[in-house]
Amino acid sequence: MTRVELLPTAQQMREADAAAIAAGTPGFVLMTRAGEAVASVAESMVTPGAQVLVVAGPGNNGGDGFVAARILQDREYRVILALATARDRLRGDAAKAAEGWVGEVTPVQAAPFESADLIVDALFGTGLGRDLAGDARLAIERINASGRPVLAVDLPSGIDSDSGEVRGLAVLADRTVTFAARKPGHLLLPGRRFSGLVEVADIGIDAQAPGADRIATFANRPALWSGALPRPHLGSHKYERGHTLVLSGGATRTGAARLAARAALRIGSGLVTVASPPEAIGVNAAHLTAVMLRGCEGPEGLHAILQDQRFNALVLGPALGVHAATRAMVAVATLARRSLLLDADALTSFEGLASEMHQAFHHAPTVLTPHDGEFNRLFKGHPDLLDPPSKLERARRAAAYTGAVLVLKGMDTVIAAPDGRAVINENGTPYLATAGSGDTLCGIIAGLMAQHMPAFEAACAGVWIHAAAGASFGPGLISEDLADLIPNVLSDLLN
Numbered sequence: 001m002t003r004v005e006l007l008p009t010a011q012q013m014r015e016a017d018a019a020a021i022a023a024g025t026p027g028f029v030l031m032t033r034a035g036e037a038v039a040s041v042a043e044s045m046v047t048p049g050a051q052v053l054v055v056a057g058p059g060n061n062g063g064d065g066f067v068a069a070r071i072l073q074d075r076e077y078r079v080i081l082a083l084a085t086a087r088d089r090l091r092g093d094a095a096k097a098a099e100g101w102v103g104e105v106t107p108v109q110a111a112p113f114e115s116a117d118l119i120v121d122a123l124f125g126t127g128l129g130r131d132l133a134g135d136a137r138l139a140i141e142r143i144n145a146s147g148r149p150v151l152a153v154d155l156p157s158g159i160d161s162d163s164g165e166v167r168g169l170a171v172l173a174d175r176t177v178t179f180a181a182r183k184p185g186h187l188l189l190p191g192r193r194f195s196g197l198v199e200v201a202d203i204g205i206d207a208q209a210p211g212a213d214r215i216a217t218f219a220n221r222p223a224l225w226s227g228a229l230p231r232p233h234l235g236s237h238k239y240e241r242g243h244t245l246v247l248s249g250g251a252t253r254t255g256a257a258r259l260a261a262r263a264a265l266r267i268g269s270g271l272v273t274v275a276s277p278p279e280a281i282g283v284n285a286a287h288l289t290a291v292m293l294r295g296c297e298g299p300e301g302l303h304a305i306l307q308d309q310r311f312n313a314l315v316l317g318p319a320l321g322v323h324a325a326t327r328a329m330v331a332v333a334t335l336a337r338r339s340l341l342l343d344a345d346a347l348t349s350f351e352g353l354a355s356e357m358h359q360a361f362h363h364a365p366t367v368l369t370p371h372d373g374e375f376n377r378l379f380k381g382h383p384d385l386l387d388p389p390s391k392l393e394r395a396r397r398a399a400a401y402t403g404a405v406l407v408l409k410g411m412d413t414v415i416a417a418p419d420g421r422a423v424i425n426e427n428g429t430p431y432l433a434t435a436g437s438g439d440t441l442c443g444i445i446a447g448l449m450a451q452h453m454p455a456f457e458a459a460c461a462g463v464w465i466h467a468a469a470g471a472s473f474g475p476g477l478i479s480e481d482l483a484d485l486i487p488n489v490l491s492d493l494l495n
């Protein structure tokens with residue numbers, strides 16, 4: 001996984017396809033290669049002579065199915081081809097592929113779903129354009145009810161390639177063979193769950209060039225940001241490695257800040273200070289060693305501390321309380337133009353007041369890290385940001401709206417920059433769904449920004465490192481473990 005991986009949109013795939021054809025490879029050759037790739041994965045899923053049911057749709061995805069059916073029949077599998085449209089409605093390469101199929105064509109209603117050893121889903125791919133109905137819907141219902149192994153061609157039918165959303169109903173596949181590149185819908189939920197194991201077949205299309213002015217979405221891989229990871233050099237001193245300031249909540253709500261602070265220190269921030277309300281100094285002092293501690297009373301206190309320019313990255317939000325004083329602290333921090341990470345209560349305190357964040361963060365590197373609940377509360381009353389069914393689109397729009405890097409968390413965390421770049425993370429583990437895990441993520445990202453890593457790269461790297469740390473521990477993980485798992489992840493990245 002050493003290269004950058006672009007996840008093309010359906011439109012970008014059509015363009016890449018057209019470019020390959022223009023460069024001299026006929027569309028039917030591409031389709032034949034696609035069908036061959038499907039046939040060889042299908043073979044690996046069954047025993048010789050097995051019964052394979054290929055369910056084909058009206059477009060080129062169905063065409064791939066016809067090619068695969070012919071190849072499998074030539075190799076003496078018992079192939080049944082069910083077509084979810086009238087044969088005379090097939091056009092172009094798909095019609096040509098159907099001509100190559102000499103066996104019978106069965107209507108979906110008559111197809112033996114339950115007795116197949118393998119079902120190949122070739123109903124729809126990147127051309128899915130609306131919610132499913134009619135024969136295609138019936139076919140998907142029968143596939144999912146059959147309990148038989150399913151191999152999807154390009155995408156599980158019913159999954160939107162760009163968003164991973166289910167268009168009414170979708171095939172639950174065990175494996176998916178896709179062409180040229182994975183698509184966002186393979187990584188975003190629920191598409192990721194429906195796709196099963198995804199394999200990419202090279203069919204001679206270059207799908208890694210979005211074009212200079214195009215919106216690009218990438219899979220979160222170290223190749224995107226490892227070059228920007230901070231690497232201390234011989235002459236480094238601690239202030240050069242940055243000073244992260246983490247705001248603590250009141251006396252009974254101090255743990256979150258300490259989790260973030262420890263993570264910031266572990267990721268390499270030269271110094272880390274917890275700024276604590278006076279009544280919580282005692283409890284914070286009892287638990288901190290390498291992390292420093294300062295009293296800080298409300299927004300004025302924060303303003304006073306920030307007179308020291310060496311505090312160059314701030315974490316605001318975890319357990320800070322949902323109230324006007326938190327909003328005022330965000331205002332102080334924003335005006336101070338330090339690298340800023342806002343999470344949890346710093347976001348929820350703006351419930352219904354997101355317009356105060358409109359274009360607020362262009363002046364300094366800022367990262368917002370909401371989970372879905374926080375996102376929905378923050379942008380209440382902004383249907384343009386909340387309504388797009390695509391998580392990618394919501395994150396992109398919110399980033400453009402606020403001027404901050406937006407980290408929309410979850411199993412399929414999306415990181416979006418105000419300029420439209422977006423990245424989908426996939427190396428997490430459900431064991432990260434544990435109290436305080438988000439606080440640790442805050443510290444990691446802020447600690448990277450303290451070391452002068454640009455906000456977008458810091459957010460992508462932080463999300464990946466957090467997930468890798470969690471995955472390296474597995475069952476029993478609690479958020480206190482996370483910071484101490486960072487060094488191993490870092491050494492792998494830096495060596």
Ligand SMILES: NC(=O)C1=CN([C@@H]2O[C@H](COP(=O)(O)OP(=O)(O)OC[C@H]3O[C@@H](n4cnc5c(N)ncnc54)[C@H](O)[C@@H]3O)[C@@H](O)[C@H]2O)[C@@H](O)CC1
Nearest residue numbers: 017030031034059060061124125126127128129130131154
């Ligand atoms: N040229 C390429 O880019 C290549 C594409 N290939 C295959 O072609 C697929 C894309 O082909 P198409 O663009 O023809 O699209 P699809 O085959 O995915 O489906 C498009 C067809 O389904 C209809 N349709 C869309 N949504 C529907 C719905 N909900 N209910 C009923 N009908 C619906 C459309 O009107 C159109 O006829 C890819 O996913 C891939 O499998 C491969 O053949 C390899 C090369």
Ligand SMILES: Nc1ncnc2c1ncn2[C@@H]1O[C@H](COP(=O)(O)OP(=O)(O)O)[C@@H](O)[C@H]1O
Nearest residue numbers: 409410411428429430432433435436437438439
């Ligand atoms: N099922 C999951 N798979 C992978 N990562 C997850 C999953 N559930 C949660 N996470 C990650 O765990 C972290 C939880 O953060 P958050 O919801 O803010 O929790 P808390 O407020 O308890 O710290 C986020 O980074 C999120 O992406």
Ligand SMILES: [K+]
Nearest residue numbers: 124153155157
């Ligand atoms: K399909």
